Amino acid sequence: MIITKSDYVLWRECPHNAWMKKWKPEIYFALPLSDFEKHLVEAGNSVEKKARERFPGGVLVESRGDESLKQTKELLKDHTETLFQASFSDGILFAAVDILKRGKNGELSLYEVKASSSSKLEQETEDESDDGDRIVDFKDPKALEKYKNKLLKDHHLYDLAFQVYLARKVGYKVVKAYLIRLNKNYTLAGEVDLQKLFVFEDVTIYVEEISLHVKEGIEIMINLLSSPKEPSGPCRCIYEGRSKHCTTFAEHNRKILKDDELLKYSVHDLIRIRSNKLHELINLGVYDIKNIPDDFELSPKMQKQADVHNCSLRLKPGDEKADINHKLIRQEFAKLQFPLYFLDYESFNPAIPRFNGYKPYQHIPFQYSLHVLTKESAEKGAEPEHMEPFFYIEKNDPSPLFVTDLKKKIGKSGSIIVWNRTFEESHINKHLAIRLPEYADFIQGVNSRIFDLMKIFSKQLHVHPDFHGRASIKKILNVLCPKLSYKELDISNGSEAMNTWNKLVTEDMVEAKKEELKQSMLEYCELDTYAMYAIWKHLSDIVK
Numbered sequence: 001m002i003i004t005k006s007d008y009v010l011w012r013e014c015p016h017n018a019w020m021k022k023w024k025p026e027i028y029f030a031l032p033l034s035d036f037e038k039h040l041v042e043a044g045n046s047v048e049k050k051a052r053e054r055f056p057g058g059v060l061v062e063s064r065g066d067e068s069l070k071q072t073k074e075l076l077k078d079h080t081e082t083l084f085q086a087s088f089s090d091g092i093l094f095a096a097v098d099i100l101k102r103g104k105n106g107e108l109s110l111y112e113v114k115a116s117s118s119s120k121l122e123q124e125t126e127d128e129s130d131d132g133d134r135i136v137d138f139k140d141p142k143a144l145e146k147y148k149n150k151l152l153k154d155h156h157l158y159d160l161a162f163q164v165y166l167a168r169k170v171g172y173k174v175v176k177a178y179l180i181r182l183n184k185n186y187t188l189a190g191e192v193d194l195q196k197l198f199v200f201e202d203v204t205i206y207v208e209e210i211s212l213h214v215k216e217g218i219e220i221m222i223n224l225l226s227s228p229k230e231p232s233g234p235c236r237c238i239y240e241g242r243s244k245h246c247t248t249f250a251e252h253n254r255k256i257l258k259d260d261e262l263l264k265y266s267v268h269d270l271i272r273i274r275s276n277k278l279h280e281l282i283n284l285g286v287y288d289i290k291n292i293p294d295d296f297e298l299s300p301k302m303q304k305q306a307d308v309h310n311c312s313l314r315l316k317p318g319d320e321k322a323d324i325n326h327k328l329i330r331q332e333f334a335k336l337q338f339p340l341y342f343l344d345y346e347s348f349n350p351a352i353p354r355f356n357g358y359k360p361y362q363h364i365p366f367q368y369s370l371h372v373l374t375k376e377s378a379e380k381g382a383e384p385e386h387m388e389p390f391f392y393i394e395k396n397d398p399s400p401l402f403v404t405d406l407k408k409k410i411g412k413s414g415s416i417i418v419w420n421r422t423f424e425e426s427h428i429n430k431h432l433a434i435r436l437p438e439y440a441d442f443i444q445g446v447n448s449r450i451f452d453l454m455k456i457f458s459k460q461l462h463v464h465p466d467f468h469g470r471a472s473i474k475k476i477l478n479v480l481c482p483k484l485s486y487k488e489l490d491i492s493n494g495s496e497a498m499n500t501w502n503k504l505v506t507e508d509m510v511e512a513k514k515e516e517l518k519q520s521m522l523e524y525c526e527l528d529t530y531a532m533y534a535i536w537k538h539l540s541d542i543v544k
Helices: 005-013 015-023 035-052 066-077 141-151 155-169 204-225 249-257 260-264 275-283 300-313 326-334 375-380 399-409 421-435 437-448 473-480 494-506 511-542
Strands: 082-089 093-102 108-117 125-128 134-137 174-182 198-202 340-348 364-373 416-418 450-452
Touching: 005 015, 005 093, 005 155, 005 204, 015 204, 015 249, 035 093, 035 108, 035 494, 066 082, 082 155, 093 155, 108 155, 155 174, 155 204, 174 204, 249 260, 326 511, 340 421, 340 494, 340 511, 364 399, 364 494, 364 511, 399 421, 399 437, 416 421, 416 511, 421 437, 421 450, 437 450, 473 511, 494 511
Parallel strands: 108 174, 134 198, 340 416, 416 450
Antiparallel strands: 082 093, 093 108, 125 134, 174 198, 340 364
16 A cells, blocks of 8 residues: 555544545545635646746656656666656655755755745745755744744645655655745736745754654554554544535544434534534534533524524424524615615636736636616616626736726616625725726725625524525525525536636637537626625515
């Protein structure tokens, strides 16, 4: 059995999940990667490929398995200075190194490329190493200690430490270890500046500091993953909130949670539940929300969520399950001014900036949908008008046309209703104003008129047990307006939409296929804004 560095990273996250990958891959790989996970993989690949350009003359080890080990050994023996995907193995452990540099005396420097952004550069200065690399350093001891504490918890450091451990174990002298990350303060201006795009973090001293811990962990991991006996007890994810559960959580914890429904809705779904609270509940043997002791301290929002759920269990079929604060919802809606503009953006955030004025992972707005409801239409019970959508699939920056088109369709007065204003306001509009200062006043005006419909639910002015403590538009729509659904759409989520747009602008495809995808994108974005109207209408009707 070969155990890779990816297995080690997975083992550190959840040993049970790592065991499942090795011994029951049909279960571990049963679910395909989500669209969001595909985006992360693509981002990682693009960053690593770009980072290689910082090492001209590097040789890629293209073979796999035993052949890659043989090729690595031969290239190092021939004094090749830089290798990409150099491989090491001791017969059990296996690791491919993103970038490896060989010194004059045969000593090695290992570089792990990560698609994450660098730490706060305003606390850092950059020095130049003997090899000419720009290295992060700290002149302020307090900043160093803060960074050290953060870094020692960084799973990327352990990934790199695994590689250093294995390279040394098979006989190589490793003298330096680096993490290469994106510089989040870099702004593209013309051609990509490789010197400024990346930050090299010399983490050698930290790798040495955790080396014994890593060695001991590897030995424990080998014993666990080499045995066909499934680990006993719950997996460690049982002490984490729903978003941090491993992919095989249900398989490991079914016997403990007992009821399949608990796998779908349990104490793990309590709003913003922290690990320490979950530890207390799990150690008390409490998994079902209805079994939380009366004297157990919960935050006000958690307590309300639990109370609504418990009350719903005692109701007769057809009774209202929701807890609705009619007065406060009316007060919130009283702030709205007609016409109402239901607005939703779609965007793509590439790791490597694609257009001038963009930073790593900054969103490129390429589409929006807009439904407009006038006061007269609302009084007549008429539907809102869906304005001609904006959808840009040329190869240049959509921003200028995006803003000019939006300005034509949104008047100077009236409330702009969105779902989760942080996205439209901070991730898109804020940066549009920076890139297009001539439209800064217009964009500021848009931001000042935004009303976040999601806050009705995040503030718990409307709580329904079937929300399961969530406030996503899909979850709310499914409960309040079940006749509307994303399930029938060819594109049904934001990650799928942004990946589709990226394909449209980067890949060659026949016109018929392009038109089909474009139509699917338009339908998805249109439902987002109509869904907001439908939810607003539902709420308006029940709080009159």
